[in-house]
Amino acid sequence: MKDTAEFFQRDRSLQPPAFTPVYKTSVLRSPRLALWSLQNSLSEVTGPVFGHDELGELDNDLILNYAKTGQPIGERIIVHGRVLDENGRAVPHSLVEFWQANAGGRYRHKNDTYLAPIDPNFGGCGRCITDENGYYYFRTIKPGAYPFRNRVNDWRPAHIHFSLFGSGFAQRLITQMYFEGDPLIPHDSILKVIPDEAARQRLVAKLDLNNTVPLDTIAYRWDIVLRGKRSTLFENKLEGN
Amino acid sequence: MLHPTIELPLHETASQTAGPYVHIGLIPHQAGFDIFEKNFSNVLVKPETKGERIRLEGRVLDGTGSPTKDILLEIWQANAAGRYNHPADRQEGKAIDPAFRGWGRTGTDFESGVWHFETIKPGRVIGRHGHKPMAPHINLWLAARGINIGLSTRIYFSDEAEANAADPVLRMVDPPGRRQTLIAERSVRNGAVVYTFDVRLQGEGETVFFDV
Numbered sequence: 001m002k003d004t005a006e007f008f009q010r011d012r013s014l015q016p017p018a019f020t021p022v023y024k025t026s027v028l029r030s031p032r033l034a035l036w037s038l039q040n041s042l043s044e045v046t047g048p049v050f051g052h053d054e055l056g057e058l059d060n061d062l063i064l065n066y067a068k069t070g071q072p073i074g075e076r077i078i079v080h081g082r083v084l085d086e087n088g089r090a091v092p093h094s095l096v097e098f099w100q101a102n103a104g105g106r107y108r109h110k111n112d113t114y115l116a117p118i119d120p121n122f123g124g125c126g127r128c129i130t131d132e133n134g135y136y137y138f139r140t141i142k143p144g145a146y147p148f149r150n151r152v153n154d155w156r157p158a159h160i161h162f163s164l165f166g167s168g169f170a171q172r173l174i175t176q177m178y179f180e181g182d183p184l185i186p187h188d189s190i191l192k193v194i195p196d197e198a199a200r201q202r203l204v205a206k207l208d209l210n211n212t213v214p215l216d217t218i219a220y221r222w223d224i225v226l227r228g229k230r231s232t233l234f235e236n237k238l239e240g241n
Numbered sequence: 242m243l244h245p246t247i248e249l250p251l252h253e254t255a256s257q258t259a260g261p262y263v264h265i266g267l268i269p270h271q272a273g274f275d276i277f278e279k280n281f282s283n284v285l286v287k288p289e290t291k292g293e294r295i296r297l298e299g300r301v302l303d304g305t306g307s308p309t310k311d312i313l314l315e316i317w318q319a320n321a322a323g324r325y326n327h328p329a330d331r332q333e334g335k336a337i338d339p340a341f342r343g344w345g346r347t348g349t350d351f352e353s354g355v356w357h358f359e360t361i362k363p364g365r366v367i368g369r370h371g372h373k374p375m376a377p378h379i380n381l382w383l384a385a386r387g388i389n390i391g392l393s394t395r396i397y398f399s400d401e402a403e404a405n406a407a408d409p410v411l412r413m414v415d416p417p418g419r420r421q422t423l424i425a426e427r428s429v430r431n432g433a434v435v436y437t438f439d440v441r442l443q444g445e446g447e448t449v450f451f452d453v
Binding site: 007008009010011012014015016017018020023025026027028029030031032033035036037038039040041042043044045046047048049054055056059065066084085086087088097098099100107108109110111112123124125126127161163167168169170172173174175176190191193194196198199200202203224225226227228 | 249250251252253254255256257258259260261262263264265266267269272273274276277278279303304305309311315317319325326327328329330332342343344351366367368369375378380382384385386387388389390391392393395410413414442443444447448449450451452453
């Protein structure tokens with residue numbers, strides 16, 4: 001019956017509130033009224049299922065998936081880890097998507113006008129499906145920092161955006177991963193919106209020398225946690241649910 | 242196992258904004274390039290999909306009433322029989338439609354701010370604990386620059402007044418005037434059924450968002 005169980009209530013004290021003036025765009029894009037609490041029905045505990053046949057062979061290799069005339073320039077890294085739920089259980093067979101700037105902090109996007117150049121051999125996105133142990137991995141170039149229009153001199157730390165599904169639509173999550181030791185981290189107006197220091201630190205990937213490929217590629221390790229499910233004990237469960 | 246008071250071993254990873262370039266990862270052709278052989282899209286229907294074809298469209302307005310132009314939208318819905326294509330849906334007497342996954346994604350247009358999906362009108366799904374059927378609805382999730390954690394809402398249909406009046410979720414929303422923010426307006430354009438659904442992120446007519 002574990003598939004039909006409801007998700008734990010989201011701990012909003014560990015999540016950023018909607019209205020965070022330090023990040024200016026949030027001011028006009030944050031609801032002013034309270035969220036309406038909705039207990040889980042089938043609409044929340046179910047979600048899309050994705051298959052390996054929808055992905056290409058190089059989808060988790062950003063060094064090769066947009067290589068046109070050669071390989072992209074920059075620090076070659078592996079990013080890997082597990083997708084778990086709050087009970088510590090693996091989240092298997094779920095879609096993980098990621099996107100990022102190139103080594104110079106420039107995004108391949110028609111709206112990015114930063115003067116650092118596009119890398120002709122780097123697209124900046126990828127995706128994979130977790131294995132039966134919730135494990136994911138991909139290879140890429142470490143992204144550069146870049147400026148953004150918030151305060152007059154705001155720079156984003158190096159980061160990779162992640163999109164996660166889990167097994168139910170209520171687990172849907174978009175977040176960002178940062179790199180251990182980056183001195184921009186404590187100054188970042190976007191990371192600051194998370195009120196809890198430990199929750200901010202959990203977004204920082206750790207250097208993982210044991211999984212580097214010697215003379216080839218450095219590794220970083222980052223585990224992701226999605227909402228857990230509770231056991232259903234003495235609830236009235238009628239046929240069909 | 243019952244753990245009524247203990248701390249969970251792990252905490253949910255904190256959300257962060259999807260940022261202005263979310264399209265690179267999730268809708269690369271909108272960012273301006275092609276990279277994957279197979280792409281996810283805003284068209285949920287195949288020729289063999291069962292059900293009434295509908296176009297769902299709208300805008301997402303910010304606190305000044307201006308249309309936003311960089312929003313990611315995803316929908317999740319049941320098939321025409323009211324069943325989700327997911328192993329946890331074990332409603333009896335309703336068949337899975339193998340030609341309908343029930344999920345799609347799109348972005349608001351960079352110029353007009355309009356988004357749309359091509360899908361089918363969902364059937365009624367059993368409510369919580371199987372007590373009452375819910376009115377036909379589509380689950381909508383939004384993420385974007387300036388949105389720190391994804392927003393969840395539901396789209397109901399203006400031509401389902403009776404079912405809407407009995408829907409266990411709509412009935413809960415208070416004051417009742419706010420329920421109207423969750424109802425898409427049906428019209429017919431060039432012979433095609435269109436439902437219009439504007440999301441108001443903030444201020445007058447603010448859309449009801451759910452903590453799911």
